[in-house]
Amino acid sequence: MTSRQTEKRILRLAIPNKGRIANPIIELIEDSGLILQNSANRKLITQTSDPAIEVLFARPVDIPAYVANGAADLGITGRDMVMERGVDVEELMDLKSGKATLVIAVPDDSGITEIRDLDGKKIATEFPGICERYFRNEKLSVSIVSVGGACEAAPYLGIADAIVDLSSSGDTIRTNNLRVISEILVSTTIIIANRDAQKIYSDKIAEFCLAIESVLRAKGKKYLMMNVHREALEAVRNVLPGLSGPTVMDVASEENLVAVHAVVSEEHLYGLVSSLKNAGARDILVVPIERMIR
Numbered sequence: 001m002t003s004r005q006t007e008k009r010i011l012r013l014a015i016p017n018k019g020r021i022a023n024p025i026i027e028l029i030e031d032s033g034l035i036l037q038n039s040a041n042r043k044l045i046t047q048t049s050d051p052a053i054e055v056l057f058a059r060p061v062d063i064p065a066y067v068a069n070g071a072a073d074l075g076i077t078g079r080d081m082v083m084e085r086g087v088d089v090e091e092l093m094d095l096k097s098g099k100a101t102l103v104i105a106v107p108d109d110s111g112i113t114e115i116r117d118l119d120g121k122k123i124a125t126e127f128p129g130i131c132e133r134y135f136r137n138e139k140l141s142v143s144i145v146s147v148g149g150a151c152e153a154a155p156y157l158g159i160a161d162a163i164v165d166l167s168s169s170g171d172t173i174r175t176n177n178l179r180v181i182s183e184i185l186v187s188t189t190i191i192i193a194n195r196d197a198q199k200i201y202s203d204k205i206a207e208f209c210l211a212i213e214s215v216l217r218a219k220g221k222k223y224l225m226m227n228v229h230r231e232a233l234e235a236v237r238n239v240l241p242g243l244s245g246p247t248v249m250d251v252a253s254e255e256n257l258v259a260v261h262a263v264v265s266e267e268h269l270y271g272l273v274s275s276l277k278n279a280g281a282r283d284i285l286v287v288p289i290e291r292m293i294r
């Protein structure tokens with residue numbers, strides 16, 4: 001337990017200060033109802049709308065160590081960053097966003113076709129920790145050239161025979177005339193916790209995770225409301241996909257009318273509205289859902 005953890009009962013959450021996963025994480029936190037004060041002014045530690053939670057902005061790659069050693073109690077970063085640092089933290093939730101695959105790639109015109117061909121070769125990477133463990137496991141002896149970015153250039157600079165780098169759209173690999181020969185891991189953004197903090201702040205952490213989960217669950221969902229004549233209710237029920245409900249309520253003013261409410265996936269919406277209308281529904285409203293709590 002750190003002295004900060006024993007002194008002050010303010011939970012510290014570390015999140016990325018830059019990079020492509022930074023903004024989506026801030027949006028998710030704010031959508032969950034936790035508002036960051038002055039997040040724009042580059043202050044490294046920021047208060048939030050909950051006096052019991054503060055936010056530390058840090059490099060994604062540094063967040064796992066901050067959480068492991070108690071400088072922060074919770075962290076949100078890529079799973080690749082946690083694996084690279086090889087620290088002991090607890091993974092609480094997979095946010096299933098910020099997806100990227102760590103791949104092994106070689107120049108298009110290279111004779112290398114499989115990982116066995118890499119024995120004795122040079123590999124450039126921003127992930128020396130993961131690489132070393134991976135090739136040791138595969139019983140291949142490689143020399144690792146650690147770079148801080150723009151890894152794809154290494155084969156052309158003559159400093160490596162292959163690279164281990166992240167790929168998502170695949171554009172960078174293609175543009176640089178590289179060919180993927182193997183995948184090492186798929187990374188997404190995750191929430192991690194310090195093991196002591198899990199005990200000290202268990203209620204706060206559960207509250208935070210519930211709020212985040214409710215936003216994730218609501219993603220891609222819409223709330224449908226409509227009026228239906230009782231005789232058409234069966235037909236309308238048959239059209240509605242069975243995600244949740246529907247909830248059926250009497251409409252006070254008209255005896256024969258019921259209000260039907262249901263949660264549906266956005267992908268079903270197109271087509272569903274006209275099917276509902278054909279089945280006898282009217283006054284159909286499609287409403288956004290901010291959070292869903294089970």
Ligand SMILES: Nc1ncnc2c1ncn2[C@@H]1O[C@H](COP(=O)(O)OP(=O)(O)OP(=O)(O)O)[C@@H](O)[C@H]1O
Nearest residue numbers: 019020021060078080081098099100166167168187
């Ligand atoms: N296409 C991608 N390329 C690199 N990282 C990605 C990609 N998609 C998601 N990520 C994730 O983003 C995090 C990268 O953080 P990083 O600090 O490197 O930011 P960045 O977006 O690469 O910006 P920069 O390299 O300019 O600092 C990792 O956890 C990584 O898995």
Ligand SMILES: O=P(O)(O)OC[C@H]1O[C@H](OP(=O)(O)OP(=O)(O)O)[C@H](O)[C@@H]1O
Nearest residue numbers: 149150151165166167168169170171172
């Ligand atoms: O498959 P793609 O969609 O093309 O994305 C992959 C590229 O994005 C990342 O680079 P980044 O922009 O982080 O620059 P960096 O190499 O300096 O880290 C990663 O290192 C790849 O180069």
Ligand SMILES: [Mg+2]
Nearest residue numbers: 019126148149
């Ligand atoms: Mg990067």
